Amino acid sequence: MSKKSTYTPGEFQWSFLLPKYWGIWISIVFLMLLAILPWAIQHRLATAMGQLAFNKLKSRRKTTIRNLEVCFPEWSAVEVQLHAKQVFIDQMLGVFETLNAWYCPTWFKGRVEIEGLEHIQKAQAEGKGALLLGTHSTLLDAGGYACAQYFDPDVVYRPQNNPLLDMLIYRCRATIYTHQIDHDDMRGLIRHLKEGRPIWYSPDQDFGLKQGVMAPFFGTPAATVTAHRRLLKMTKAAAIPLYFYRDGDIANPKYKILIEPALDNMPSDDELADATRVNKIIENQLRIAPTQYMWFHRRFKTRPEGYDKIY
Template identity: 80%
Template sequence: MSQQPDYQPGEFQWSFLLPQYWGIWIGIVFLMILAILPWAIQHRLAKILGNTAFKHLKSRRKTTLRNLEVCFPEWSAEEVQHNARQVFIDQMIGIFETLNAWYSPQWFKNRVSIEGLEHLQQAQAEGKGVLLLGTHSTLLDAGGYLCAQYFEPDVVYRPQNNPLLDMLIYRCRSTIYANQIDHDDMRGLIRNLKNGHAIWYSPDQDFGLKQGVMAPFFGVPAATVTAHRRLLKISKSVAIPLYFYRTGDIKDPRYHVLLEPIVDNLPSEDEVEDAIRVNKIIENQLRIAPTQYMWFHRRFKSRPEGYDEIY
């Protein structure tokens, strides 16, 4: 359980003007300048930064390569290397896309489309809350902005350790999300679901077996969270898979939001079977744009006795 701050999220503190925070303020001004640069320059910078990160962030690079090796065994060694590098480039592009969503949202005008909105609208018309089962996409908050063009999403977030950074990110996100729910605020999460909200929730990371079960992910056993089963059961809400991604020429990209039909009988009586189904949904989504996912996370770090080490 994280320590709760003694101030409200997004609240300005006079202490933020102390010298210890000046570096962050300078960094924010720099980021705002980057947000108003032409896309051609943003993309060029993202490619340079992505290649630099791939070269120097050795641990993240190793994790990414290993994840792609085990999840896409059909790829050659050259394809794994190429796509791993592209993951880092897409992450940097995603940072610029997020800056655009925060500070220069007109960039996305006439670039966004959605498929499957009727699934969400039907569920909410019936008074049901919707848990949007998403992923940790390199699009970051730009993905939330894409969704917000068609419906009001809530988001589950983890507060930043630095209070100034937490305030700034919270305020930027407030222009995108209807509500931001602390990942420890289960009551708030359930309350919003009961009130018919649509909440973006990502069950795609390894938090160990105290919060999940082992289930195949791309054919590899992985610790898979099951908290969403309890949320759905308690709130009597439904689960709808959510995916957003970029396509087209990078010089003139297009962005797509995909809402799939409600996942039937979730939760069922079998938590392992539910985990298998959700992982399969995520797999199918990630195959649409494989490098637009944060493969540098150690998805297979939990290896109980009897399971081979991955990293």
């Protein structure tokens, strides 16, 4: 979306009725129909779609396999292939789980468990915001919905390039999150943290080194964002690790939320040490359910001089 656009998130525009948007409207109706299907059908469809995506999306498949090879050297070539395929299946399962969170949220009743809620409650009792350090999970907004059953989360998001799609997703997410904060809206993010809000924030992607450092991720140097250090310093918010994942039999899944104690001495005076510490927390989280992470992103794309290329 152009920064010059006058579009307001969630706002309907009459131009959305033009023929160029009809395909999106039809797709949304189709997705709503998928959301009312029984889970037994949804997970079979997701499995078939995930296998198809694994076979057809060659570039994403190659990136996923390479990421897993780098991060899990103990896996055999066969194990890497099997786990890589499961990443695509889990992503498709996450699409259906997100549709359920948007359109059929009662499906999650009795399926969600949480551990460590007291850590967010403690921060709020002290008048602090909570920067919830999470990951780009394949659960997508299903994880956010699970969290919303126990506390009132905000989320940092990247607007969609298509304004109609952005409006539709924004409105669906509004049923889950109290506030949706544009990733470029630093003032808004700071304001909400100072107001004591818990905000889901994922510092786990490669955005280069303009606002980051090279820090080990699964033992391999990776460009690691450090913006959260400045946020924590300016707002005095608590840095609290957050992880959610699907657990148990796929035919009858449960969803678990793991909230760890607030990090002490975060931020410290050592930018690299802080980045390494957060990466290690994310590593430990991802080892719980390795395929429920978006490994198809090029996590190691930034390679300064002297570093071996990964892709």
